[in-house]
Structure formats: C-alpha cells, structure tokens
C-alpha cells in the first residue's frame with residue numbers, strides 16, 4: 001500500500017538553499033502561475049485540481065542541475081513535477097501533492113544536426129527549434145497547435161502529434177523518435193539512454209518515470225507554412241477537402 005506524499009514538515013527555505021547553485025523561484029505568485037497547465041479546459045479537472053500548487057520552482061541550467069534537483073527531492077521524499085511550457089490540457093503538469101516544479105525551459109539548445117536528425121535539449125521551444133533549423137532546410141516533422149510556446153520535451157512526454165502527422169504519423173509511431181536521455185528518480189538518480197522500442201517506456205509517459213533531458217528526432221524538409229482556418233458546412237465536405 002502506498003500513502004500520499006506529505007510535505008507539511010518540509011522547511012522550504014532550507015530546501016531551496018540545498019538546491020544551490022540551481023536557480024529557484026520561491027515568489028508565491030510565480031510559483032502558483034508555474035503550477036498550472038490548461039487542466040481547466042475540462043470542467044471535471046477544473047473542480048478536482050483547483051488549488052493544487054507546488055512549493056517552489058527549480059529551473060535547471062544543465063543536466064548536472066537536473067540531477068542535483070532530482071537527488072534533493074528523492075532524499076527529502078519531496079514530489080517532483082516536470083514542466084515544459086505548461087500547455088498540456090489534461091492536468092499532466094499539475095503538482096497533486098505540492099513539492100518541486102522542475103521547469104525545463106533553460107535547457108534550450110540544439111546540440112547537433114546531422115543528415116536529417118537532430119539532438120536537442122528538452123526545454124527548447126518548438127518555434128525556436130524550427131527557426132534555427134530553417135537556414136539548413138530542415139524543420140520538425142510534426143508540431144502541435146501550441147508550437148509557439150510548447151517545448152520539445154513536453155510535446156514528447158505529453159503530446160501525440162499535429163501538423164505534419166498526416167505525412168509522418170504520430171509521435172508513438174516507430175521512427176518518430178530516435179533516442180531519449182532520461183534522468184531517473186532513483187537514489188542516486190541514473191542517466192539512461194533509450195533507443196529502439198525502449199523509447200516507448202518514456203514516450204507519452206507524462207514525466208512519471210523520469211526527466212527527459214535530451215531527445216534525438218528525425219527532421220523533415222522545411223516548408224513556408226501559411227496558417228489558415230477553413231470552415232465547411234458539413235463534415236463530408238471537410239473530409240473531401242482534406
């Protein structure tokens with residue numbers, strides 16, 4: 001039998017100090033803001049998750065910071081919730097029992113691009129990735145409609161597909177992800193590189209079994225996209241158009 005985590009006895013000021021040199025946010029209004037995703041789209045989740053907040057936000061600058069944060073949470077039995085941009089709309093990035101929000105947005109570098117494949121840090125925003133790839137003639141194979149704000153780690157951990165999926169399939173399809181690097185919540189935390197079918201262990205797992213720090217993804221040829229909304233009077237007309 002498992003019991004819900006109880007963080008009522010934690011001295012949060014001391015805990016924040018123990019995370020040094022990892023940048024932390026303790027300002028209550030900001031912590032509240034970064035404890036929310038788009039759960040409130042659902043009337044059921046809106047009621048259930050109302051008032052759930054983390055106690056502080058850690059913003060790691062590199063993998064060493066991620067490991068330090070994970071180790072501190074494991075040692076103190078503090079829950080850790082991973083967050084990219086918080087655009088998930090099923091409450092996936094909501095801290096159910098308080099604790100630390102680990103925000104990945106400072107892990108934002110493309111590490112390399114070779115022959116239509118890239119290795120990228122998890123907190124890079126999709127729009128920034130495509131802007132950097134474009135001069136080389138590449139872009140992400142697919143993106144969600146939250147492309148302007150969402151991170152690549154959040155997309156893989158919490159999303160499924162989007163624009164590009166008619167051509168390239170969904171994230172869950174074989175070949176859509178070439179590799180994932182994960183920091184686990186073991187004591188001590190481990191670093192695992194997942195390849196092949198093992199990728200599915202962390203793909204779309206909502207960060208429940210590890211913190212993705214790097215991803216290897218195949219790319220597609222860059223397009224000059226024009227965003228349009230086209231409306232039809234009935235469903236079959238829309239299908240014929242598609």
Ligand SMILES: Cc1cc2nc3c(=O)[nH]c(=O)nc-3n(C[C@H](O)[C@H](O)[C@H](O)COP(=O)(O)OP(=O)(O)OC[C@H]3O[C@@H](n4cnc5c(N)ncnc54)[C@H](O)[C@@H]3O)c2cc1C
Nearest residue numbers: 084085086087088092144151153154155158159160207212
């Ligand atoms: C209006 C709207 C439209 C959307 N359209 C689409 C769409 O077209 N296609 C689609 O697939 N989704 C869509 N979504 C859902 C969501 O926006 C996307 O899945 C987005 O890619 C999530 O990225 P994020 O950085 O905001 O992740 P977050 O919301 O921050 O996180 C999502 C989940 O991933 C986990 N997570 C984040 N980063 C990591 C990491 N580095 N390691 C481990 N776990 C991590 C979080 O804990 C959470 O469980 C939409 C949402 C909204 C509100």
